[in-house]
Amino acid sequence: MYRYDDIDQRIVDERVAQFREQTRRHLAGQLPDDDFKPLRLQNGLYLQRYAPMLRVAIPYGILSARQLRMLAHIARAYDRGYGHFSTRQNLQFNWPRLEDVPDILEHLASVQMHAIQTSGNCIRNITADHLAGVARDEIVDSFVWCEILRQWSALHPEFAFLPRKFKMAVNGARTDRAATFLHDIGLHALRARDGEIGFRVIVGGGMGRTPIVGQVIREFLHWPHLLTYVEAVLRVYNRHGRRDNPYKARIKILVKARGIEALRDEVEAEWLHLKDGPSTLTEVEVRRVAGRFTRPAYEMLQDIELPQDGPFGAWRRRNVHPHKRAGYAALTLSLKKTGVPPGDVTGAQMDAVADLAERYSFGELRVTHEQNLVFADVRQDRLEALWRELRALGLATPNIGLLTNIIACPGGDFCSLANAKSIPVAEAIQRLFDDLDYLHDIGELDLNISGCMNSCGHHHVGHIGILGVDKNGEEWYQVTIGGSQSPAALGRVIGPSFAQHEVPWVVERLIEVYLAGRDSDAERFVDTVRRIGIEPFQEHVYAHAHSPRRHRESAVA
């Protein structure tokens, strides 16, 4: 991972000092709520239904064992002993006291972490593909480019008060694992025919209440121009994005209003002035940043045969991923054990995972947008030993890619914006599908749950998506099918919404249609939906909907 130099450290330290003073003034009654709010948001602090929530940035998802131990310490000292990994590679603490937040930020700074711009109408934490540096189809190490962008976006003076939040993702491999078409700006690395590295720039994607797949604004951006071009996009957005209605303020609305062609012209015209200016990246800088990353000291090894059968085989098949170095593997620690809210980790688990990361994976780990953890550099001959230790910690559920690897936002149990709860729904579905053989038979399936239209649970891109909606003060759930993250596609609503207790039942019916309709075991749920359309699913669910039928009239979504 990137190690701060003294200047990186100083900037974060000065930010903590600034926020400490602002918090002091607020608590002393000298900084009213309305004025304090944008300041605290840009330091990651929300005021939630029951208590403040602090969102800590895990830039592009990478953590050291030392940092994870600090998060465990914070969880114990300032929270109720656990933290929640979000879908944007952040960690959220749900119970810190406002007056403690400056101290928490200082603890974070002591291990080169921060909560800068994890909320507010500014450039947010930049996310990346979680297999950067180890994937076999890698083009560039996205972490290096993310760090360059992190520095550029941190405390950017011009873009602290954008019309709305601004999310960016970088994907460094051929396969898009970073959902670049679903961000305000997505950057997908490319190698041109002459060998030059650049990025395809995608703009205006996003979920939320107006889900839209992004559009390519520039097919190939040569890497030295990365910052100047992105700055041109941001400037056009900052000046012309709508500010009269927060629901119409994201850049996707500007893209829609202007049309991609016109926006492209506008951005190019702005860029003409910035191009080749002082923000043009240099090889020296890219090498400097790359050189400040710790790199695993790999040994010369051979790939080995691993057992296919038994519980270890099942885990290996689901949770272990190929590695570009012979003899190594990347693996996912599932945070989706039934009965545990998706993404939640206790302080004790964090300490234990930190310990394992040190013993098995060069002291580093990663956080994925699916709210799981990844050890990226494990020797294949030590996988089985590691698996035993993970199992003892409840972190070896072999469900990566399967239905029970549910993405769910904190929902109505924690979030003040929620229409409905998401955690109990996730748990009820996990309980219904607790037969591992059945789960494996169903195969790859992304099931995503959001508690409201803000879509933190990415329901639009779930193969099955579940969205909490409010009907006259009651909690209802709308179901979509056919979404996918890569290639980016948005799910379609199957019909009127359902009561909470009906949701697992609906999922079961959807699975029945799939199992009866798939053309082979290799056809995934989402492929079947694409091939046969959503009608057979609708028919089956609503024909058999004994209780849903009751609500159909009153609950048209």
Place this chain on the structure above:
Amino acid sequence: MPTLIRRGAIESPPSPEPGAALRVEPHEDPAAVADRLGSAARVEVHFPKFTDGRGYSIARLLRERFGYRGELRAVGDVPRDQLHYLARCGFDAFLLRDGEDAKGALAALAGFSEAYQSSVDRPLPLFRRRGASSSA
């Protein structure tokens, strides 16, 4: 009493000065006022709310694209906590909103000793300045 921060000093009330100011609203295009910059005693960029970030881009355009060198004053909802960003975007005078503590505002201007980006006050981004001064 209105308080102006200018060139690192507090003027309360602001000292009187001759000439007319050119005022730019957030929806206005700096290009449209470019030919009047030369004759203005100063330029005022209006912030109806401090969370309206358009004025930051306007300031940079006035300075970096249209070459304006005179006084650039932030007016309207200008609290002390924004002074640092405003200064980096090219403002050199700040008409504080009512009730802001002027000494605190001066201190806020000096809150950060470094910044990564290219900005009006320091056109070279940090990565072009790090050079040999950077150490582990």
